Amino acid sequence: MxxxxxxxxxxxxxxxxxxxxxxxxxxxxxxxxxxxxxxxNLPYSAATIRNEMADxxxxxxxxxxxxxxxxxxxxxxxxxxxxxxxxxxxxxxxxSIIKDIIQDGFFEFEQIVQMSAEVLSKLTSYTSIILGxxxxxxxxxxxxxxxxxxxxxxxxxxxxxxxxxxxxxxxPEKINSSDLEKMxxxxxxxxxxxxxxxxxxxxxxxxxxxxxxxMDDFDKSFEYLKAxxxxxxxxxxxxxxxxxxxxxxxxxxxxxxxxxxxxMEKEDEIANILKNxxxxxxxxxxxxxxxxxxxxxxLITASYHLNxxxxxTIALLGxxxxxxxKVISLIKGLSTEMTDAMYMWYRNDG
Amino acid sequence: MxxxxxxxxxxxxxxxxxxxxxxxxxxxxxxxxxxxxxxxNLPYSAATIRNEMADxxxxxxxxxxxxxxxxxxxxxxxxxxxxxxxxxxxxxxxxSIIKDIIQDGFFEFEQIVQMSAEVLSKLTSYTSIILGxxxxxxxxxxxxxxxxxxxxxxxxxxxxxxxxxxxxxxxPEKINSSDLEKMxxxxxxxxxxxxxxxxxxxxxxxxxxxxxxxMDDFDKSFEYLKAxxxxxxxxxxxxxxxxxxxxxxxxxxxxxxxxxxxxMEKEDEIANILKNxxxxxxxxxxxxxxxxxxxxxxLITASYHLNxxxxxTIALLGxxxxxxxKVISLIKGLSTEMTDAMYMWYRNDG
DNA sequence: TATTAGCACTCAGGAGTTAAGAGTGCTAAC
DNA sequence: GTTAGCACTCTTAACTCCTGAGTGCTAATA
Numbered sequence: 099m100x101x102x103x104x105x106x107x108x109x110x111x112x113x114x115x116x117x118x119x120x121x122x123x124x125x126x127x128x129x130x131x132x133x134x135x136x137x138x139n140l141p142y143s144a145a146t147i148r149n150e151m152a153d154x155x156x157x158x159x160x161x162x163x164x165x166x167x168x169x170x171x172x173x174x175x176x177x178x179x180x181x182x183x184x185x186x187x188x189x190x191x192x193x194s195i196i197k198d199i200i201q202d203g204f205f206e207f208e209q210i211v212q213m214s215a216e217v218l219s220k221l222t223s224y225t226s227i228i229l230g231x232x233x234x235x236x237x238x239x240x241x242x243x244x245x246x247x248x249x250x251x252x253x254x255x256x257x258x259x260x261x262x263x264x265x266x267x268x269x270p271e272k273i274n275s276s277d278l279e280k281m282x283x284x285x286x287x288x289x290x291x292x293x294x295x296x297x298x299x300x301x302x303x304x305x306x307x308x309x310x311x312x313m314d315d316f317d318k319s320f321e322y323l324k325a326x327x328x329x330x331x332x333x334x335x336x337x338x339x340x341x342x343x344x345x346x347x348x349x350x351x352x353x354x355x356x357x358x359x360x361x362m363e364k365e366d367e368i369a370n371i372l373k374n375x376x377x378x379x380x381x382x383x384x385x386x387x388x389x390x391x392x393x394x395x396x397l398i399t400a401s402y403h404l405n406x407x408x409x410x411t412i413a414l415l416g417x418x419x420x421x422x423x424k425v426i427s428l429i430k431g432l433s434t435e436m437t438d439a440m441y442m443w444y445r446n447d448g
Numbered sequence: 449m450x451x452x453x454x455x456x457x458x459x460x461x462x463x464x465x466x467x468x469x470x471x472x473x474x475x476x477x478x479x480x481x482x483x484x485x486x487x488x489n490l491p492y493s494a495a496t497i498r499n500e501m502a503d504x505x506x507x508x509x510x511x512x513x514x515x516x517x518x519x520x521x522x523x524x525x526x527x528x529x530x531x532x533x534x535x536x537x538x539x540x541x542x543x544s545i546i547k548d549i550i551q552d553g554f555f556e557f558e559q560i561v562q563m564s565a566e567v568l569s570k571l572t573s574y575t576s577i578i579l580g581x582x583x584x585x586x587x588x589x590x591x592x593x594x595x596x597x598x599x600x601x602x603x604x605x606x607x608x609x610x611x612x613x614x615x616x617x618x619x620p621e622k623i624n625s626s627d628l629e630k631m632x633x634x635x636x637x638x639x640x641x642x643x644x645x646x647x648x649x650x651x652x653x654x655x656x657x658x659x660x661x662x663m664d665d666f667d668k669s670f671e672y673l674k675a676x677x678x679x680x681x682x683x684x685x686x687x688x689x690x691x692x693x694x695x696x697x698x699x700x701x702x703x704x705x706x707x708x709x710x711x712m713e714k715e716d717e718i719a720n721i722l723k724n725x726x727x728x729x730x731x732x733x734x735x736x737x738x739x740x741x742x743x744x745x746x747l748i749t750a751s752y753h754l755n756x757x758x759x760x761t762i763a764l765l766g767x768x769x770x771x772x773x774k775v776i777s778l779i780k781g782l783s784t785e786m787t788d789a790m791y792m793w794y795r796n797d798g
Numbered sequence: 799t800a801t802t803a804g805c806a807c808t809c810a811g812g813a814g815t816t817a818a819g820a821g822t823g824c825t826a827a828c
Numbered sequence: 829g830t831t832a833g834c835a836c837t838c839t840t841a842a843c844t845c846c847t848g849a850g851t852g853c854t855a856a857t858a
Contacts, residue, residue: 128821143830144832145830146829148823151822163839164839165822165836165837166820166823166837167837168821169821206602206614206615206616207616244589244590246589246609252606256594260596260600260614262604264606265556266610341709349702352700359694483849494803495802498852499801512850513810515851516807517810517850
């Protein structure tokens with residue numbers, strides 16, 4: 099394989115490479131010169147194509163599975179294909195499915211994300227992963243504590259984005275309902291409008307000493323409440339179509355399936371991969387991935403934004419033999435939609 | 449195979465049957481007379497055991513995979529094993545793992561159920577499914593509508609069990625915030641304490657005409673609100689360890705894996721199976737299952753209760769070669785715990 | 799009479815062989 | 829520069845052979 103050299107492909111080589119990759123993406127089977135020469139858009143003899151294929155292999159764009167097999171795209175081949183051979187394709191009507199969901203307006207952002215992940219995986223038959231959104235701009239709207247019985251209550255937290263979290267807890271013996279009410283009022287006074295990521299700070303400085311006045315066994319309850327308010331892992335991962343990959347012929351092997359599912363269970367690791375993705379759309383093919391577990395898969399990521407700040411990441415995970423053209427346009431569309439949706443949500447921030 | 453006859457097994461046959469099934473549950477491999485005769489608890493020659501095995505096969509408790517293979521338990525064999533050969537086993541320390549979670553008191557019932565499902569599947573390496581709880585005794589505690597911006601708001605519904613649901617929606621143009629407030633007050637007045645399953649009725653009769661007074665484009669908003677309050681599918685399914693079955697050697701075949709995951713996606717169907725399960729613990733082995741998709745699996749179900757009313761079902765789905773002894777005691781323990789937990793939650797119903 | 803040893807028989811599964819088919823690389827002709 | 833032709837390679841599936849595990853039956857044994 100020639101490396102470190104700028105490779106100029108002839109027009110014919112470009113066409114042949116494209117046809118081979120398109121065919122392989124479609125069929126998942128190696129293709130030979132004879133079969134290629136029969137295709138309408140390739141009016142060359144098998145021998146000519148064989149020569150070109152030999153060159154393309156020398157350049158590193160194609161591979162053989164064994165000495166006398168047909169050719170298969172290499173990772174470098176996919177890279178070239180993604181970078182140079184796929185023009186802009188508009189899956190406008192597919193994007194509009196997602197657009198409709200988002201613009202319905204009746205859904206909370208979280209639901210939108212979940213539904214987008216599911217639609218995305220259904221449209222592509224790959225596994226979709228959406229990270230986010232980050233909470234930079236999210237502020238606390240209201241805290242409410244609602245007694246359920248003499249000794250239990252549910253705490254409800256609402257953000258300006260319509261995100262709701264809640265947790266049940268036991269009311270400490272010494273606290274009566276009027277104490278509780280005062281406490282909540284006090285917290286709302288101090289915490290409303292505070293960005294979620296700053297909650298911990300404000301809680302520790304401003305609120306802690308006030309709380310002490312109301313509660314005798316302050317420590318335990320405060321710690322508990324803090325754990326509720328200050329979520330360690332505020333950025334959520336939405337996964338759609340985990341079992342879609344079972345439809346892909348490359349997962350015809352039980353071990354591969356096993357290792358895929360094992361990998362998908364490590365949500366932290368996946369979140370990390372997505373967090374580190376750059377702005378804009380990014381395609382990482384096979385061994386280009388740094389994480390061992392997905393070195394035989396391709397990952398497409400795109401970010402969505404708010405006022406230029408990176409808010410989250412949309413991703414699709416599939417075999418290296420991926421329908422890049424379709425997938426890229428779809429993800430581009432979705433990230434635009436989600437950026438718009440973010441803007442809509444935060445626009446009239448009360 | 450002899451059927452319709454009461455079969456009396458000799459003591460030795462019972463022991464042999466038990467050892468064979470125990471061994472197969474452990475190893476998943478057919479076992480032959482020679483290997484059996486070497487076991488400590490079977491001081492008989494291979495020939496003797498062969499004769500007994502032939503009888504057990506004639507009775508229908510054992511099968512051969514081919515003419516000269518070792519024996520494997522038949523479904524009838526498992527049935528006999530479950531009904532007569534497994535004494536009470538107490539996995540007390542395993543049950544206590546779940547007990548600790550439940551009794552922590554800090555979790556909402558829903559979380560408890562989710563965690564139980566996960567622990568159950570982890571302890572067993574099978575897939576756990578928990579249905580419920582039913583809402584017979586659940587009543588509405590509070591409705592709240594919190595404006596997020598000029599034209600969006602989030603509605604929050606809390607039940608007496610600490611269950612919280614919420615949904616964002618667009619505020620109709622013509623409604624101002626004081627209208628909204630009145631409306632919510634009115635709904636709380638009328639709906640607090642109403643059982644969730646009767647919400648629809650009360651909404652249609654008592655609340656509908658009152659609402660009309662406040663809202664001009666009443667219909668759309670009312671319908672939307674109703675859809676939120678009256679959840680079509682109030683009984684939820686919690687699934688744990690979906691990919692656990694990949695560890696089972698019987699799922700060494702991609703097609704089986706595929707059909708399993710396809711089946712698991714049909715949550716309605718699964719919910720139906722569990723809904724129709726009887727009170728108490730129930731073991732359904734292979735073809736005893738009426739649903740086609742699980743005819744080569746075993747399902748163990750147990751119900752949990754409140755004041756004698758069936759509230760929900762705990763289930764484990766695994767290969768017919770299941771660790772029945774362990775699993776049954778575990779599920780028994782869990783259903784007791786969950787019944788207790790239900791009682792705790794509803795005890796001080798405010 | 800119940801148990802056991804012995805032996806012929808069966809079958810699954812792995813190793814080895816063969817044949818067909820798809821595809822290649824090279825050479826020579828166009 | 830392109831193409832036809834041909835020898836060669838390698839996979840895959842089908843077939844055969846062989847071994848080992850296990851059985852059923854019969855006759856000997858306790």
